[in-house]
Amino acid sequence: MKTKINMKNYISLLLFASIFFFACAEDEKVKIAENIKVPAIVNLTQMEYFALSLSQAESVLRELSWTPTEYGFDTPIRYTLQVASDKEFTELVSIGETSSTKMELTAGRLNIGAYKSLGIVSKGSLYMRILSHVQASIPSVYSEVFTLVVDTYDPSPSIVNPSSGKSYQLKKENAEKIMDVFSWTAADLGFPNAAEYTVEIDLEGGDFSKPISLVKHKGLSSSIIVEQMNMAVSKLIEAGATANILLRIHADLGSTFGQFYSQEVLLSISTYEAAVSFPVIYLPGAYQDWNPENAPALTSIKDDGIYSAYVYFKNAASAFKITKTAGWDGAVGTDLVSPSGSVEDAGSDNNFKMTGTEGEVAVYYITVNLVANTIHAEPKTDWIADPRVNTxxxxxxxxxxxxxxxxxxxxxxxxxxxxxxxxxxxxxxxxxxxxxxxxxxxxxxxxxxxxxxxxxxxxxxxxxxxxxxxxxxxxxxxxxxxxxxxxxxxx
CATH class of the missing domain: 2.60.40.3620 (Immunoglobulin-like)
Incomplete structure (x- = not known):
């Protein structure tokens, strides 16, 4: 004889068991937390004053030490040194991590946290604590918060050459010659770091919201070729024109310490006219009989991974793909439907597809962003040229x-x-x-x-x-x- 299960009672029982289990788990966490002996910094005093300077960035201010966290059982422990501009640590900066109970506190290490928290200050208040963390099931704990008084300095790189006001007359016959050697000081954290530096330019009055990257380098200088500068500046102005250009150094110190920027210098650059080739991708599709060799090209004018073009579709509901060559190499498709969607490598079985009326003609302004992996197709009813035209x-x-x-x-x-x-x-x-x-x-x-x-x-x-x-x-x-x-x- 089969026993009939009352599903309502069964679900209630499962729900009760789940609540009981999680309640017990939380109670266990509370018990663990109550028995934890938190770390205590032993060689720091409240309101201690530190005058930080670039010349002493690598100097050890203190071999900071603290008592170990005691959980009542053996477990690997990681300690993180944290600073913030407020006692609640709402926007904290981590300036070091270790499994030991000691850490060398250099002027540079303390300054990077203070600078990110406070900016450039004289006798600013900085809050410091130790975070102790183990596995996810065990709560993290913190030491007592110490209030420090600090003078900070700017650790950003500084441009050595060129100086502001310098002029360059670029000439085509010198295209392969060195225009100048740009140099800069390091982003100084007071400890070794793998900073990557980018030389960036923008027009005078610009805010570097969309900078042109001239060169990336892990060193502190780079030879700039005439053709290299000419191509970069020609993305901002008409080729053959002269303009005032802002230049800065962008130091990328990774996710932990973030981005730093040098001062800006103003240069006068006279460019020459030269043939410029832009990166392209292609849109083969049913609207042009799936012929990748004759597919319309989308162009990245700023060489920034964003490609766009007006494309004529003889069928407004046509399927198509994106290819990186005038062939099927690197073909990309998706089962998502335009006008907006994501670009993903979905293989040969999937295509993009327009949402226009089957059998009608249409012109779309298509933008493919291969950085954000997005595609957008905007129907153009105010086409300013013959609607039969792709290029x-x-x-x-x-x-x-x-x-x-x-x-x-x-x-x-x-x-x-x-x-x-x-x-x-x-x-x-x-x-x-x-x-x-x-x-x-x-x-x-x-x-x-x-x-x-x-x-x-x-x-x-x-x-x-x-x-x-x-x-x-x-x-x-x-x-x-x-x-x-x-x-x-x-x-």
Whole structure:
């Protein structure tokens, strides 16, 4: 005979047992906590004064010692030295960890905690304690809190060279030469650290919210190449222009001690025009017959892992993938649906998919962030150019020939609604602008045999080939803001 179980009573019994178990566990924690003998710092006094200075950063102020925590049983113990700007330790800084009951307290170690807590101060109050922690089931305990009085110094790196006000005239013929050797002092913590330094630049008046990284280095100096500086500054200003640039050193000391920044110096940089290549990724999909070799490219203008472009979909509900090459290598897909989602390596079985109406055409402004692993597709109803266009490029003898391999791609400048690029023309020959690296849509000059650097454009067979008057690198702008009167500019 089967016994019928009353599920209501059964669940109640399980709930009671769980509550009883956890209550017993918490009671056990309380009993353990009541029997713990907390650590006690033995060679520190209340309101003790420490005048900290950079010149003595590595000096040992005290071999700090404390009595061991007694739990009533043997267990490995870790001790952490903590400081804060308030007695509640709401924003604490850990400045050392050990399994011993001693720690060398250097001026630099104490200063890093005081500086992170208080900033630059004279006779500021700093609170210190020892945290004792073992396994998760046993509560952590703390020593008595000591109040210290400290003078702090800035441990940030300091730029030695260049000095503020220095000017650099960059020239293309010196592209591979050393422009200067930048140097800086170390972020001084008073103990060995594996700081990584980044030389960062921004425009005068900028706040370094989106700095351009010039070089990363673990040392205290770096040779800066002319081409390297020119490419970096050209991400902030038009190539060939002159601008005042802020420069600083960013010291990364990891998650424990955080980030430090040097003073800023102001430099005058005159750049030269040069062909700039940008990192790209590709979007093969059903809307272009899954042909990765001819897939639209998304460009990272600032080389920061964020790629974007306008892409024309002949089917607004099309599936697609992201690839890192013009092939299937590194293909990425997901079963999440745009316009917003995450980018994840989901293999060949999954695709991204637009949410437009099946069978309709659409233009999307697609942004792929490979740093945050996100994708966003924004439908564009106010498309400022022909909606059949994914890309514009220059092709012809002036850029090496009329084969597709010679297309010099332009990049859409969303801020100014222009197609732009710095293009290295190789001959004083003929050229045209064309869409999608194809001849279905192209533009040329309305007048035959005219050598010019700007002017109106005429579509298709009615447009003559444009003629280049001088071989060099030009900043090219293609303007479709007035669709009835498109024009171009080379400068």
């Amino acid at each position: 514009w490029s220059i092709i012809g003898d002036a850029v090496g020939g009329w084969d597709a391999s010679n297309d010099a791609l332009l990049v859409f400048d969303d801020k100014n609604s222009l197609w732009k690029a710095n293009v290295a023309f190789s001959a004083t020959g003929e050229y045209k602008f064309r869409a999608n690296q194809d001849w279905a849509l192209d533009y040329g000059s309305p007048t035959k045999d005219i050598y010019d650097l700007s002017g109106p454009l005429k579509p298709g067979g009615g447009g003559e080939n444009l003629l280049l008057p001088q071989v060099r690198t030009y900043a090219v702008s293609l303007d479709f803001r007035n669709l009835e009167n498109p024009n171009y500019l080379l400068k």
